[in-house]
Structure formats: structure tokens, C-alpha cells
Amino acid sequence: MNKHDFYKEIMSEYTFDKDKILSNAKKGKFAGRKPLPLYIGMTAAAAALVVAVGTAAFSLTNHRGAVYNGGNLAALDDKQRVDKAKTEADQNANSVELYDVMVSFNGALSPAEVQNVLTAYSDSSIPVKLLFLADGSKAVGGEQVGAVFESGNGSITGAIINCPGRLMKSLMNDSRVVLAEIATQEDFNSALPITTPIGNLTNIDNGDSDNSHNPPDIDVSGGGIDGDNSNSDVPDNSGADDPIIMPQNTEIKLPAGVNLPTGHNAGFSYITDDLGAERAYFLNENVFYVKTANSVRLYRWNGESESLAVSQNIEDAQACWISENGSRLIVTGKENGIRRKMFIIDAYNCTINDMGAESFVGDGTIAAAAYNENDDVLVVNVFDGEAYFLYTAHLNGYQAADAATLFMDGANVNILGEFGGTVYFSDSADGKTTIYKGEAGTALSGNVVLELEGVYSANVNSAFTHAVMTCTTEALGDTESTIFDPETESLIPASANTSFGVALHTCEMDGEYFKVENGALVKIDKSVANAAKIDFKRSFSATYMALVSNGSVRIVPSVYNSANKNAALGQPTENSTEELRAALNLGAGVINALATDKCAEAGLDTAEKLSEAIDECFTKSAGEDLKSRNESGNLTAVDISEAVLVIDENNENSADGTLYVKVGTFDGKNGYFAYNVRFAKERGCFRLDCVIG
Amino acid sequence: MGKPEIDSYFNDVYAATFTAVSRFVTSHASRLQDAEDIIQNVYTRFYKRIDDKGYEDIESAEAFLINIAKFECRSFLASFIKRRERVKNMSDFSEEESAALDAELSRDEPLLEDILNNKILAKQIFDDIMNRDETVGRIFYLHFVCDMKLDEVADKLGLNVSTVKTKLYRTIEKQKKKFGL
DSSP states (O other), rough: BBHHHHHHHHHHSSOOOOOHHHHHHTOOOOOOOOOEEEEEESSTTTTTTTOSSOOOOOSSSSOOOOOOOOOOGGGGGGGHHHHHHHHHHHHHOOOEEEEEEEEEEEEEEEEHHHHHHTTTTTTEEEEEEEEEETTSEEEHHHHHHHHHHHHOSSOOEEEEEEETTTTTHHHHTTTTTTEEEEOOOHHHOOOOOSSOOGGOOOOOOOOOOOOTTTSSSOOTTTTOOTSSSOOTTOTTTTTTTOOOOOOOSSOOOEEETTOOOOOOOOOOOOEOOOOSSEEEEEESSSSEEOSSSSSEEEEOOOOOOOOEEEEEEEEEEEEEEEEETEEEEEEEEEEEEEEEEEEEEETTTTEEEOOOTTTOOOOOTEEEEEEEEETTTTEEEEESSOOEEEEEEEETEEEEEEEEEEEEESSSSSEEEEEEEEEEEEEEEEEEEEEEEEEESSSSOOOOEEEEEEEEEEEOTTTOOOEEEEEOOOGGGGEEEEEEEETTTTEEEOSSSETTTTOOSSEETEEEEEEEEEEEEEEEBBBBBHHHHHHSSSSSSSEEEEEETTTTEEEOOOOOOOOGGEEEOOOOOOOOHHHHHHHHHHHHHHHHHHHOOOOOTOOOOOOHHHHHHHHHHOHOOOOOOOHHHHHHHHHHOOTTTEEEEEEEOSSSSEEEEEEEEEEEEETTTTEEEEOOOEEEETTEEEEEOSSOO | OHHHHHHHHHHHHHHHHHHHHHHHHHHHOOSSSGGGHHHHHHHHHHHHHHHHHHHHTTTOOHHHHHHHHHHHHHHHHTTSOOOOOOOOOOOOOOHHHHHHHHHHHHOOOTTTHHHOOOOOHHHHHHHHHOOOOOOHHHHHHHIIIIIIOOOHHHHTTTOHHHHHHHHHHHHHHHHHHHHHH
């Protein structure tokens, strides 16, 4: 027998009970209607009522991570229910197993609010089996539940839904929800939602809520390409110059009314109108990318103003790949609430192109995607509601072409990397993680490469060349991390804090830089050049950088300019005395006033005052040098607002050291230019004995 | 017209039309799970009709039943709106997957007969199909029982052929793994 005949037999035998129908028809018996759960969700339209097949919910055979803790809720007091719910939420944090879950709302909510709550955390539809109404009545089954939602009337205090276990934690983190707890059939009749405000129950620590509103994210090392790039560590250049703080015990006396500049240059800054921007970065010198809640856009930038080049409506876009030079970008996005779209963004041509991923995503959801540009291998992990399908494809122009199913698994599959057309991925079961490989373009060809004790999570890098795998099995140590190297099919011990950014083989680990070479980590310079390979978020422009500010995009000078490539990364520690620091600030202030032609603004509005200030702040010889360089136009402002003075030698009459002037933040680390500085004691106090810069 | 004659006529019509009626209902019912109830009502109405008024005036029992089925499909749970979005711009199911699917379905596997004889396991396999999204059940029924080609199934269900093939392929692959088929 072949499978076609097999399924014909199966479907003929069990789909309809022909004998029963025949018998009932002759008895004149009509069929009744069964109460069914109402399915809500999937689209933003709250009124979209999607009715799905079957009263029986499917259940994956693979029960990894699923822990059932249901019980008789009516027999428990509120506190016990809270504890139980917390345990259930924790134990099922990664479970895709479906449970009947009783959701107690924080007060009585409207039907629309309830739909918002219940659909906020799932990409798929949520069957609502029962609603508890504020008047004490219940709506049971699809028709009654549907009537409540359709009418929009009534106040709802609780609901019983059927959802994956992992949703409980997300629901518990929602301020509109008091509890989400597993319910049994018995609870349908006997249990009631908890109405006690959550604050009166107990402190519920539900752990990390960062991803509670999101479907499984597409991970890349370092928190994802579209991670927060608000760049809180980037100084806001729009602010006014900081006034210099005059030390109290210096003997240097400036002319009255003088307020010397720190050299902190506000520089260029431009802010757009409110574009609704959530992310923004320059992809090249002339084009910046903007992600809004419902679209991705490219703007052209001419140095003075922006103009919209192209916009594509797409919900919740997430970048899954960006080329090392920023010229191309692949994003996934939702259509009608389902992540099934893929677009490739071409900064050079200013185009946003639909990749046609629906051809293999179908009705599924994109759980992850990765692209290796060198080998032109695209891998997309598709979850179809029950299992994960790993597809490979390549780009034909902008289209994902020749898609083939490489692997299929009931549990989530981690994409690990690609090398020479071979795709590496892993899954975990029974406390073990298996790494497989398969040739792109072939069907169901996974072969085991390695087997590891423990369950490992994995973050593939943007370039799809390596993945950081972290053991999450507590018994084995939850900090054990390795880098998977596809080229050598080996694991390299690493830190959990390893980030590749958009680099192919360069990574940052605990503040140091390494290159993956021949299956090992080779330490490389801690330089801005290496930082730039990883720190892609700032800008792919050497001139400009885009920052998001309340929906607008602020454009400021890029820190990755040609001059900064020579800056050193580090964190020097100030060790100067108050007297020396004051002397430095005053001397630098005079230099800055001269170099930026802001003497008048600084209060040095007469030649006498300027001369007096130079005499006060510099030694005699340094003062002469300053005047000479000023006349030849050979002075450069020095930003001392975040400068660090490190004194190497110090005695009664002189001091030598290094002034580290911060030029920017690179890959989270400060970059400095270093200047030798010298002080000498003249006329009773230390004065700057050199011209900085 | 005596009862035995009605019953005899009904039995003949039932045997001759069941596949056509079930195909129509399977592809038109708002919810697949309602299909059996709808078919039940179709034949009950039909039986009452011929019991009350005879069947002499019925030229084509199948056409008559399909008309009843249309009415039943429209009226049964009409308050629910079935939203089935047609997937647009789908490219073809890959040739490799099509070939794999054809090979999968045509390969001779003696073990399958043993599974069919194991009623419990066979029912589990059936339930696994029906408990997936409702379209899967429809596709399996129309393709395997009603012998409709996949492009006909796609047309009947308002889906792209590629989607139909994908659903079929995925389900078979999952069942292979789950039940060792």
C-alpha cells in the first residue's frame, strides 16, 4: 500500500460516520450545534472573529519545557493561586504546550480591552472558551462569547482561553491581568477569577518582561540588530556648552567676567519632523533607514535636509541581516499580525523589495532568518503552529528563490551558521543539544555534527558566520558559553557577553577584541577600527550619525570619522591634583576661546584682558608659544568636558602627564586622543607649560 | 409509496451521492467540524422530502441534494464569518518539494496496512490531521477521498496551489516523524 491509498482509507473511514448519518436521516434527526470556543486575534481588527476547526486543541508530542500544574482552583485561596500561577508561569516559560488558562483581569474590562489583552502576546489566534462577566454570569462557548465580543457591551472580569504555556508569563506581566493560571475542566464550573487588585496579593516577580509583548525574536549576538539604539551613552550634542567650573583654591586670577569655553563643540545637529521613528541609522553617506511601527523607509540626506526616498508598509519590522558595509538590509515583518513578510532594502538604489517569502512561509510565521552574503544562502525558520521548518533559499535579484525544506522539528530550531553552502543548526531534547548540518538547497538532509550535554540557546550573528551558544541547563552552569565555528565545526570557549555586530569573524568579548581564526580566538587590537566592524548601530556613514528622539531623527556628526580611527579605546583614570586640573582647564579654556574665535563671548573682549588671561593661565614660555601659534592660525580647540588628566611625574615645581580627550563612544567603549601636557610652577602656582594639540 | 421503497431509493441515492455531497460540503462549510452535521441535515431533509412527497419529480438526486447542501452551508452557523484570505503572489511550490511529495505518496510501504488495521492508531492519525488548522482536513478529504487534484482543491478552497501543497507536505512530514509512517 502506498501513502496515497493509506490516507484515502484513513480519511474515508473516519471523516464522516456514514452509517450514523444514514440512520439518523431515516429517523428524521437533524444535527444539533455544538458549543465551541471563539477564536480571537490574529489581526489588529478586534472584531475579526476567526473560527477555527476542531473542539480538541492540538497538542505537540514533544513536551519539552512543558509542565502541567493544573488543579482545582476553587479549593485554593487567592494567595495560593498566586503562588501556583507564578510557578506555572515560570515552569512553562518556554512551553508551546497548549493549556486551558484562566485569566483574571485587574478589574472589569470592556470586551475590546479583553481582546487587546488576550491578543497582545500571540501571533496566532486565541480560542476563548469562557468569559466571566462582572454581573456574575458566564458566556460559554463560541456563540455566547462571540455575542459578548460582537456587542462590545458588558464588563469582563475573567476568561478561560486555550493558549501555549509560555503566554502565561506574558499575561502575568500585563498590568491589566492579575493572574493567568492553568485551569481544568472542573474549574470551568467551579472556579472564579480573582478580583483582588494585584498589589494586595503579593509581590509577583515574573522575571524579565522585556520580551513579553513580542513573539520569539530574531536573535543576533548583542541583543539583535534592531535592538535599542537610543544610544544613551552618546552625548546629546544639542545642549549648550558646559560652563567651566572655577576651582576655589587656585591662585590664578582671571579678569572679571571671563568664562572660558570647555571646547565641547555642539557641532552640527539637525532634527527632522516627527517621522514616527523607532530606529534610525545611516546605511551610507547619503541614505538613512527609519523603522516606524508600521513601516520601513529610506530617506535621502543632502547634508541639510532629508527627503523620503521610499516607504514600505510593514508591521513590526525586524532586521535579521545587514551587510558589513551597510549597503543592504533584510527585514522581516508582519502582515495582518503574522510575521510572514521579508524585504530586502538596497541603500544604494534606494529600494525596498518584497522577497516573496510567502511562497515558503505560507500560513506559518517566520521565527528566525539569517543570510550569508558571501555564499548567498538564506535560511528561514518557519513555525506553522505545530512544528518548525527550516527553509534554505538564495537571492535571485531581490527574490528568495529555490526554497527547499532543509529540516523539520517539533521543537524550535536554532540557526547557527553557514559555511560553503553547508547550513548548521541545532535543537534540544531530553537535556541534550544536537548540532546538525545540511546542504542548502537539499531537502531534509540534516546530519548530526555534535551532541552536547545540556540545553543551549543560540544567537547567530548578523553575517550568519558564527553563533554564540549558551548553556541554559542550570546543573551544567548557566554561564557556559561557546562560539560555534561552522568552518571547523568546532566550539570555542567564550563569554556570554560576546558580540559580533555585523562583523564576519571579529567579535568583542568582555571589552577585548578577537578574531575567529582556524577554530580559535585570536586577540586583536583594541582599536576604533575593530570596534567599527562590530558597532554597526551608530552609522555606516563616516560623516553622519542618526539618533532617534521622540519619533524624530536627530542627525549629528558620526563618531566613526577618519580622524577617530586613530583614537585609542580605554578607560583612563584621573589622578591629577585639583590645582593641576584647574590649571589645565583654564589654559585649555584660553586655547579654545582663541581657536574657535570666541574670545568676546568668553569675556576676553579686549586685548588687555586676553593678554592678562594668557599670562595668568600659562607659563611665560608657553604663553609666547600660544600667541605665536594663534597668529599663524595653528591652534586647535580641545574638548576638556570629558577629558581625563593622568599625571605621570609630579614634584614641587613641575608635573608631566597625559591628557586623554574623549572623541566618542565606540562599541560601548570610550575612545580618546592622547596629548602630552606639562605644568610648571611660576609666580607661586602651577600654570600650563605647553600648548595642547 | 411504501416505506421500504423510500428506504431503498434513499439507500441507493445515499451510496451514489455521498462522495459528491461530502465534497461539496467539505469545501463550502464555514467550519469543517460542522461538515458532518451539515451532511446529516442534508440527507435528513432529503429523506423527509421523499417521504412526504415522493421522489418521482426528482430528475437528479445529486443536484437536488447539492441544492439542499447549499442552503445548509449558508444557514449553518451563518453568524460566524469565515475569513479565508487568499494568498496572493505565491510562487510555485519548489520542484524539489513537489517531487519529494509525489515520491512520498507513491512509495509502497507494507507497514501502512498494519497501521490501518490498528484502529486506535489509525484514529490517532486521523485526529492529528483534523486537529490541525481546518484547511488541512479539507485538503486531505478533497484530495484523497474525493480524488480531486491539488489544483482543483486549491481552486475549490480559494487557496493558492502552493499553499495547498505546502500544507499537505508539511502535514505528511510531521506525521512521518510523529507516527513513524
